[in-house]
Amino acid sequence: MNFAFLNSAGFILNHYLGSQMLKVKNLDIQFLNKEDKSWFKAVSNVNFGIEKGKVLGIVGESGSGKSVTSFSIMRLHDPQGTKIEGNIDFEHINLLSLSAEEIRKYRGNKIAMIFQEPMTSLNPVFTCGYQVKEAIMLHQNVNKHIAKEKTIALFKEVQLPRPEQIFDSYPHQLSGGQKQRVMIAMALSCNPELLIADEPTTALDVTVQQTILQLLLKLKEERGMAMIFISHDLAVISEIADEVAVMYKGQIVEQGAAATLFNTPQHPYTKGLLACRPSPQRLLKKLPVVADFLNDNKDTALAHLLEVNSYTSAEIAQRRDQLYSQPPLLQVKQLCTWYPVNKGLFGKTNSYVKAVDDISFDVFPGETLGLVGESGCGKTTLGRSILRLVEPTSGQLLFDGTDLGSLNTTTLRKMRKDIQIIFQDPYSSLNPRLTVGNALMEPLQVHGMFENNEQRRAHVLNLLKRVDLKPEYFNRYPHEFSGGQRQRIVIARALALQPRFIICDESVSALDVSVQAQVLNLLRELQQEFGLTYIFISHDLAVVKHISDRMLVMNKGKIEEQGFPEDIYHNPLADYTKRLIAAIPGNRALG
Numbered sequence: 153m154n155f156a157f158l159n160s161a162g163f164i165l166n167h168y169l170g171s172q173m174l175k176v177k178n179l180d181i182q183f184l185n186k187e188d189k190s191w192f193k194a195v196s197n198v199n200f201g202i203e204k205g206k207v208l209g210i211v212g213e214s215g216s217g218k219s220v221t222s223f224s225i226m227r228l229h230d231p232q233g234t235k236i237e238g239n240i241d242f243e244h245i246n247l248l249s250l251s252a253e254e255i256r257k258y259r260g261n262k263i264a265m266i267f268q269e270p271m272t273s274l275n276p277v278f279t280c281g282y283q284v285k286e287a288i289m290l291h292q293n294v295n296k297h298i299a300k301e302k303t304i305a306l307f308k309e310v311q312l313p314r315p316e317q318i319f320d321s322y323p324h325q326l327s328g329g330q331k332q333r334v335m336i337a338m339a340l341s342c343n344p345e346l347l348i349a350d351e352p353t354t355a356l357d358v359t360v361q362q363t364i365l366q367l368l369l370k371l372k373e374e375r376g377m378a379m380i381f382i383s384h385d386l387a388v389i390s391e392i393a394d395e396v397a398v399m400y401k402g403q404i405v406e407q408g409a410a411a412t413l414f415n416t417p418q419h420p421y422t423k424g425l426l427a428c429r430p431s432p433q434r435l436l437k438k439l440p441v442v443a444d445f446l447n448d449n450k451d452t453a454l455a456h457l458l459e460v461n462s463y464t465s466a467e468i469a470q471r472r473d474q475l476y477s478q479p480p481l482l483q484v485k486q487l488c489t490w491y492p493v494n495k496g497l498f499g500k501t502n503s504y505v506k507a508v509d510d511i512s513f514d515v516f517p518g519e520t521l522g523l524v525g526e527s528g529c530g531k532t533t534l535g536r537s538i539l540r541l542v543e544p545t546s547g548q549l550l551f552d553g554t555d556l557g558s559l560n561t562t563t564l565r566k567m568r569k570d571i572q573i574i575f576q577d578p579y580s581s582l583n584p585r586l587t588v589g590n591a592l593m594e595p596l597q598v599h600g601m602f603e604n605n606e607q608r609r610a611h612v613l614n615l616l617k618r619v620d621l622k623p624e625y626f627n628r629y630p631h632e633f634s635g636g637q638r639q640r641i642v643i644a645r646a647l648a649l650q651p652r653f654i655i656c657d658e659s660v661s662a663l664d665v666s667v668q669a670q671v672l673n674l675l676r677e678l679q680q681e682f683g684l685t686y687i688f689i690s691h692d693l694a695v696v697k698h699i700s701d702r703m704l705v706m707n708k709g710k711i712e713e714q715g716f717p718e719d720i721y722h723n724p725l726a727d728y729t730k731r732l733i734a735a736i737p738g739n740r741a742l743g
Contacts, residue, residue, distance in 0.1 A: 171203060171204075172201040172202060172203050173202060173203060173204045173242065173243060173345065173346060173378050174201060174202045174225070174240070174241070174242050174346060174378065175201045175239070175240075175241040176198060176199060176200050176201065176221070176225070176238070176239070176240050176241075177199055177238055177239040177240075177241070178197055178198075178199065178237070178238040178239065179195055179197070179198040179199070179221065179224065179236070179237070179238035179239075179240065180193065180195060180196055180197065180198075180235075180236070180237040180238055181193070181194050181195035181217075181220055181221070181224055181229070181234065181235070181236050181237075181402075182194065182234070182235040182236075183233060183234055184232075184233040184234070184235075186233070191235065193402065194217050194220050194402050195217040195220055195221055195224075195402045195403075196402045196403050197403065198217070198221055198238075198399075198402075198403065198404055199404065200397050200404065200407060202346070202378050202380065202395070203378065204345070204376065204377075204378050205372070205373075205376055205377070205378060206378055206379075206394045206395065207369075207372065207378075207379045207380075207381055207392055207393045207394050207395075208378075208379070208380050208381070208393065208394070208395045208396075208397065209380075209381050209382075209383065209389035209392065209393030209395070209396045209397070209410065210222070210380060210381070210382045210383075210396075210397050210399060211382075211383055211384065211385070211386050211389050211396060211397070211398055211399070211425065212384065212398060212399035212400055213384055213400075213425075213442075213664040213666055213667070214384065214634065214635065214664050214667075215401075215634075216399040216400055216401065216402070217399050217401075217402040217403070218382050218399045219268075219350055219351075219382060220402075221399070222265070222348050222350055222380060222382055224236055224240065224248075225240055225242075225247065225263065225348065225380075226259055226263060226265055226348065227247060227248075227250075227255045227259075231252075236248055242258065242262070242263065242346070243262075243345075260287065260290075260291050260341075260342045260344070261291050261342045261343075261344065262344055262345050262346065263344055263345070263346045263347075263348065264339035264340065264341075264342065264344035264346075264347050264348070265339060265347075265348040265349075265350065266332075266335050266336055266339045266347070266348070266349045266350065266352045267335065267350055267352075268350050268351035268352065268354060270323070270328070270331035270332050270334065270335045273335055274323040274331060274334065274335070275323075276322065276323055276324060277322075278322075279319065279320050279321060279322055280318055280319065280321055280322070280323060280326065280331075280334045281300065281303050281304075281307075281318070281319030281320060281321075283334075283338065284303045284306065284307075284334065284337055284338045284341055285299040285300055285302075285303045286299075287338050287341050287342070288302050288303065288341045288342070291341070291342040292342065300319070302341070303319060303337070303341070304316060304319055306337040306340060306341060307319065307333075307334075307337055309337070309340070309371070310333040310334075310336050310337045310340070310367060310371070311333065311363075311367060312330060312333050312334070312337070313330075318330065318334070327360075327527065327528070328356055328357075328360065328527065329356055329357075329360035329363070329364065332352060332353070332356065332360075332364055333364070333367070335352075336352075336364075336367070336368070336371070340371065340375070343375070344377065345377060345378065346377065346378045346379070346380070347368075347372070347377050347378070347379045347380075348379075348380045348382070349368065349379060349380070349381045349382065350382045351382055351383055351384070352364060352368075352381075353365065353383070353388060354383070354384070354662065357526040357527050357691040358691060358692060358693065358732065358735040358736055358737065359526055359731060359732065359735040360526070360527075361388070361735070361737065362391075362734075362735040362737070365388070365391050365392050365737075368381070368392065369392060379392075381393055384664045384665060385429065385665050385737065386414070386422075386425050386426055386429070386665075386738070387429055387665075387736075387737040387738025388737045388738070389410070390410060390414055390737070390738045391737050391738065393410045394409070394410060395407065395408065395409060395410060396408065396409075396410050396413045396414075398413070398419065398421065398422045398425070400419075400421045405419045405421055405422070406418055406419040406421075406422050414426070420445040420446050421442060421445065421446065423445050424440065424441070424442035424443075424444065424445035424446065424666065425442065425665065425666065427439075427440040427444075427445070428440050428441050428442060428665055428666050428668075428669035429665045429668075429669070429694070429738075430669075430672070430694045430695050430697070430698035430699075431694065431698075432693065432694045432697050432698075432721050432733070432736060434462070435462065435463050435468075435698075435718070436461050436462060436463075436698070437461050437462070437463060437676075438461055438673050438676070439669035439672055439673055439698070440669065441666060441669050441670055441673070442666040471701070472701070472716075474518075475516045475517075475518060475519050475701060476516060478516050478517050478518075479516075480514035480515060480516050480517075481515055481516060481517045481551065481552055481652070481653060481685050482514065482515040482538070482549070482550070482551055482552075482653065482685070483514050483548075483549070483550040484511060484512055484513050484514070484515075484538065484547070484548075484549060485512050485547055485548040485549075485550070486510050486511070486512055486546070486547045486548065487508055487510070487511045487512070487534070487537060487544055487546075487547035487548070487549065488506070488508055488509055488510055488511075488544060488545045488546045488547050489507050489508040489530075489533050489534070489537045489542055489543075489544045489545055490504040490505065490506050490507065490508075490509075490545045491504060491505045491507060492504055493505050506708075506709045507530045507533040507534075507709055508530045508533050508534050508537055508544070508709050509530070509708075509709035509710050510547075510710070511534065511547075511709075511710065511711055513704060513711070513714065515653075515685060515687060516685070517652075517683070517685055518679070518683055518684070518685055519685055519686070519701045519702065520679065520685075520686040520687075520688055520699055520700050520701050521686070521687050521688070521700065521701065521702050521703075521704065522688050522690070522696035522697070522699065522700030522702065522703040522704070522717065523535070523687055523688065523689045523690075523696070523703075523704050523706060524689075524690055524691065524692070524693050524696040524703060524704070524705055524706070524732065525691065525705060525706035525707055525712075525732075526691055526707070526732075527691060529706040529707050529708060529709070530706055530708070530709040530710075531689045531706050532576075532657055532658070532689060534706070535573065535655045535657050535687060535689055536573075537549075538556075538571075538655065538687070539568065539571055539573055539655065540556060540557075540564060541573075544557065551567070551570070551571065551653070552570075552652075554567065566599075569599050569649045569650075569651065570649075570651050570652045570653060571651060571652075571653045571654075571655070572646040572647075572649065572651040572653070572654045572655070573646070573654065573655045573656075573657060574639075574642050574643060574646050574654060574655070574656045574657065574659045575642065575657055575659075576657050576658035576659065576661060576662070577662065578630075578635065578638035578639045578641065578642040579630060579631075579635075579638055581642060582630040582638065582641065582642065583630075584629065584630055584631060585629075586629075587626065587627050587628060587629055588616075588625055588626060588627075588628055588629070588630070588633075588641055589609065589612055589626035589627060591630075591641070591645060592612040592615060592616075592641075592644055592645050592648050593605065593608045593609065593612055595645065595648050595649055596608045596611065596612075596648055596649070599649060601649065609626075611648070612626065612644075612648065613626065615644040615647055615648060616644060618644070618647075618678075619640040619641075619643055619644045619647075619674060620640065620670075620674070621637065621640055621641065621644070625637075625641075634667075635662065635663055635664075635667065636663055636664070636667035636670065636671065639659065639660070639663065639667075639671055640671070640674070642659075643659075643671070643674065643675070643678070647678065647682070650682075651684070652683075652684070652685060653684070653685045653686075653687075654684055654685070654686055654687075655686070655687045655689065656675065656686055656687070656688045656689060657689045658689055658690055658691070659671070659675075659688075660672060660690070660695060661690060661691065661692065668695070672695070672698065672699055675688075675699065676699065686699075688700060692736075693721070693732045693733060693736055694736050696717070697717040697718075697720075697721055700717050701716075701717075702714065702715065702716060702717070703715065703716070703717050703720050705720065705726065705728065705729050705732070707726075707728045712726040712728050712729060713725050713726045713729055721733060
């Protein structure tokens with residue numbers, strides 16, 4: 153049965169009978185390949201509409217065509233390398249028929265956009281206030297004094313603290329959530345009728361994400377705007393959208409009312425997106441992935457997966473008995489990492505930022521200890537302090553009985569062979585000038601592992617195969633890979649030295665939910681195969697609960713509470729933990 157056709161036809165018929173602000177009809181988008189001059193079709197036969205005051209959610213993985221589609225509404229594609237066919241009717245005007253000069257009257261004034269990464273969207277050399285003020289003066293006939301007043305009023309409307317101070321602040325001086333609020337203020341500066349939000353909460357903490365979603369809904373209601381909200385996460389879409397369109401390989405495969413789509417999804421791809429995100433309500437050995445739902449034998453495969461995939465109480469008890477009957481591999485005792493911030497007379501420090509403040513815990517061989525908290529809580533500093541990438545102020549670190557704090561640089565470098573880290577951004581942690589093969593061979597050469605480069609190459613090829621990458625990737629560069637592939641490369645590099653202990657620092661936070669599921673499954677498989685011990689750091693409590701044996705909740709440099717994941721999730725003791733749980737997207741809509 154052609155679910156895409158049925159859903160698309162029903163959606164279009166229902167909405168074209170009503171009054172719609174925007175109608176996208178038979179949209180095709182092609183891009184020119186400059187190397188061989190061929191054309192690649194990125195979007196094919198896309199149809200949707202949106203009414204005033206409503207929110208349309210467009211969801212899909214990276215490369216599905218969702219951002220490409222939204223850019224076409226704003227006419228932001230390079231006209232020399234893009235072919236766009238079909239109709240994009242905004243208030244009965246086909247935007248594709250307008251000249252470059254005419255479309256400028258719509259951008260900002262009637263249709264505005266919030267881009268995915270605010271740090272790259274804001275100019276680092278101008279203050280935040282100047283950039284919003286400039287947009288107001290460009291589109292409205294007002295002087296700079298009135299524009300400043302309007303900017304500060306907008307900063308108040310988007311609930312920025314100290315709006316007058318932020319007016320004079322530069323982007324790098326603000327948190328991620330504050331930068332996103334500046335971008336929202338800029339998008340609202342000319343009172344648009346349609347707001348397009350392209351992945352506006354992807355890299356934010358769940359609590360900050362929740363406040364941004366609530367803010368967008370509040371502004372939408374107060375201003376009577378329509379909104380297109382783009383995300384790779386159906387759980388996030390469930391929090392904000394009235395209607396949902398699911399995109400896969402450049403096409404809309406399913407669309408309809410949000411409640412109907414989430415409760416009774418029809419297309420296998422939609423079912424896959426819903427299933428592959430870790431749910432705090434269930435404890436699975438292995439997360440389903442989208443491929444499980446798209447395979448020819450998907451019904452048989454899924455039935456088997458669900459049958460054998462849940463942990464029993466006896467299995468959990470047996471694993472815990474095995475883990476905690478051993479002496480700990482890592483002991484952290486009263487660890488402090490403080491940064492001096494204010495210096496008084498004669499340069500004497502009189503105050504500190506206590507990033508890690510008197511923290512103690514143990515990690516046992518083969519265990520995954522989850523570390524969860526918002527940005528700024530100290531969890532990344534804690535991970536780096538353990539490795540002595542950041543020198544602790546005080547406390548003790550014992551790894552397999554060895555005091556890491558007492559080691560000199562040479563001995564510590566040798567010890568780091570056993571303790572590795574997977575950083576948050578795989579692209580910035582890979583040298584763009586080194587091929588993947590050389591990047592993986594380099595630590596083997598530094599530590600003198602294997603007798604020659606031929607043996608090292610063989611070891612690297614085995615590693616690539618183990619993380620589901622092809623041997624021919626050995627000679628490719630990092631920019632030639634997707635985000636999920638780069639994360640697998642970084643995991644392979646962490647495994648290259650055959651470590652015993654790995655710190656995973658936000659290693660899945662920027663990935664599509666389907667790719668995230670694959671990486672989480674891979675980490676668990678590698679742990680079982682190589683006997684690895686993990687500290688898994690994340691701001692996403694649902695992800696930490698899925699992969700961890702025990703959890704620590706951090707806030708303002710201290711441990712708020714610790715224990716088994718199900719105990720913390722179902723019976724949280726700290727108010728801070730309760731807020732983290734309440735902020736998990738989809739808790740209400742998806743159950």
